[in-house]
Amino acid sequence: MQRDLHAMSATEYDLVVVGGGITGASVAWDAALRGLKVALLEKDDFAHATTAGSSKLVHGGLRYLVNGELKLVRESLRERRRWENNAPHMVHPLPFVLPTYGWGMSGPIVMSIGLALYDLLSFDRNWLSDDDKKLPGFKRLSKGKALDLVPSLPREGLTGAMLYYDCQMFAPERLCLECIEGAVEYGADAANYAEVTGFDSEAAMGNGVRIKGITVSDRLTGETHRVRGKVVVNAAGPWADKLMGFADDTPARRLIRSKGIHIITRALTGENALAIKSKIGGHFFVIPWRGHTIIGTTDTVFEEEPDKAGVTEKDIADFLRVVNDGLPGLNLKRADVLHFYVGLRPLVDTTPQVAGEDGKKDSYNASRAAEVYDHAPEEAIEGLVSAIGGKWTTSRHLAEQVVDLALKKLGKTAKCETHCTPVYGGEIGRLKSFIARAKLRHAHLPGDVVENLVAFYGSRIDEVLTTATERQGESEELLRRLGPNVAEIGAQVVHAVRHEMARHLADVVFRRTGLGTLGHPGPDVIAHAAELMRRELGWDETVTAREIAETTRAFDTQSASKAAA
Template identity: 65%
Template structure:
């Protein structure tokens, strides 16, 4: 996958997609598979924003049952099974404990009714070839069993718990990238650090027609025009801002919900928890890659989306909520090994003068055609939605695009086509076989390559075999090797150190890597990209922003 905005400016596309998060990536993959010529543009790095700021869950949305959103829950549960099939190296079952208290909404009876319905809505969940991917129905555990899983649960009124299953992503940034890599393999063109600054317009119909976009290359400042028969706005929390470049009063507004997450030592073994705090609502405690994610907050964010960040005040307030919900835990700031944030783009259905409510706002998605009522033909906006349903949203967008283009396309194939590294029948036997074939490498290195690269792991090992230093660990504790960094530059459009460490490998997503690792990775990228000493230090400094909080009042 090569970045070439000059060549893209000389190409006529069927679809120009703005936004390189999971929505735009899914649309690019679906459209390319169906034979459309696709351009994908992202103003930062791929998976930079909301896509990397999630709770890492592929889930049905149990709490949406309370809001009566049965269609959304069923859609999510269907998509959950599809994720397990197309990304077997990235999506895995995860048990959740719901503690039960008293006789009300948190009581045994109500929980049993809700989970029975949840299981019924996921009636097809085990139509899978891999037994390791199958999800049991819910079960009841005793008070003692619940406390054994999490001794810090509130004990007063605790009657036991329910264990049900959803799924978890190993690395959402990498999973998003696989859509883009797959689309590129099917002929799509993509560019990161390509900021759309305006639309190419001409008079048409009862208004105007969009014929593509103006793009600024943020790496060198050059301006380009990328032309396409149809432009798709898939820019997530920036979607209404992008609409504003086409019309003064965008027809759809968003509520931006800020969600912060904390990463700590492992707290609950292999079982996740859904916990209620009296002062801050529900939050999850989620085991992930040998650590625990605690998340998420859900507050309306009214600043510019580019200003989003985590403040020390955010962390302090969330720790109060966590310690209220789990009073025996006693987490302090020193227990927080890493933190991150995401913005959920929710369609604003608030009546005028109404109070914005991100927690209860629907996670439903919408495909909006600006030509139908607003006289701006050639522009579609994919709004709202969530990680779990992004593939289905993409199918809806491409179906609508085909009608707009007057094209009869092949049927959608993303429901059954493995992702870029997903051509694996059963993941555990795949890893066992890989360890046998590559006995010169430590088992943890092969495990890591299998999770991040799946069926493409041999591509990385081929690069590793060209130089001894590319076979070496990046530091003594890391399962990541030098070849992963080099591959990120050569084949995955990593232009900056944080691209490689935060989104191509996931090395930095558990917290600040060691100075040794950062230095070695920066040195490998410097060799590939021709950085001098000053640029190398700039890249290391740029990486630090992911591990630093922002001043209060700015995020």
């Protein structure tokens, strides 16, 4: 996968996709599989924002049942199964404990009815070839069993718990990248650090305009390019309305940006996740992940520019109060927070339906349903389609609808194939067997290193290890760990630069590997990765120091003054 904006500017595409998060990645993957000539452009690094800032869940949305969104729940549950099938190294079953209190809406009878409906809507959940991926139906737990599993649960009014199953991703940013790599494998072109600054348009019939391409600023070189496309897809997530503004000063669709922070701490709940409701802050999840625990998420309207989103010390303190209210037995303190991150959910603004009683926007109760919006009928802008809203789990299906519309505009027909096609790295079969064979094949590597490689690259593990032998004399160094306490090896850094378009140290630390996703891995590890990138990209000492400093700052909270700026 190589970055070449000069070549892209000399090509006419069927589809130009703006946005390298999971929506744009899924659109590009779907369209490329259907034989369209596709370009994908991202202003930062792929998966750098909302896609990486999720709760790592692939789930049906149990709480959407309360809002009567049965169609969305069914769609999500169907897509959950498809992600399990198509990305078996990335998407895994996750048991949830849901405590019950009293005999009302939070009691066992109501919860049993809701979960029975949830299981009914996921009737196809076990249409899987790998038995290890199959999800049992829910079951009721006694109060004693609930406390055995989760001793920190508040005991007053506790009547037991429900145990049900959803799924989680090992690394959402990697799964997004694999969709892009799959698109490129089928002929798509992609570029990160390529910011769209405007549309290239011409007058159309009547008073309308036709979009025939985009203007792109190369953020690495400062050059400007024009990329031509018959249809442009706006998949810019939290920036989608900003992109619409390039075509119309008053776009017909608006967004609510919901800010969600997560904190990462030590392992707290064994193998079980928790769904907890706090009296002062709504519900949150406590999720086991990579030997640690993710707690999330907040859900507040963010009205600043999306580029300014960050985590402040106040954000963490406020969220810890919510967590300790819901699970007082944890008694978490600031020192327990090993890492944190933020994401902005782009929700379709359907005012007044989502207006709170005080007239303010309400992101918590806003629907997570997506919209595919054709700008031609209402705004007389031909050649522009926006994919707005949605959630990680349903991104593949959203992309299918986008490409269906694009094909209609192009006067072409082709069936969607992403529902039954493994992602790049997903051709595995039974995961447990694949890991065992990989360990035998690479017995010269430690077992945890091989497991980590399979988790990140799936069936493409050998391609990554081949990178270590591409140049004479590199093999021994690149097969060593980047540090004594990490599973990542040097070959992953070099592979990210040579074959995955990594251009900054943060790209490798946070999105091509898992080096920084659990917190700071240590100065020596960061320096080792930076040195490998320096050799590949020809950085001098000044650039290398700057890359290390900028990556290190990403582990710090945002100052209050910066957040308000």
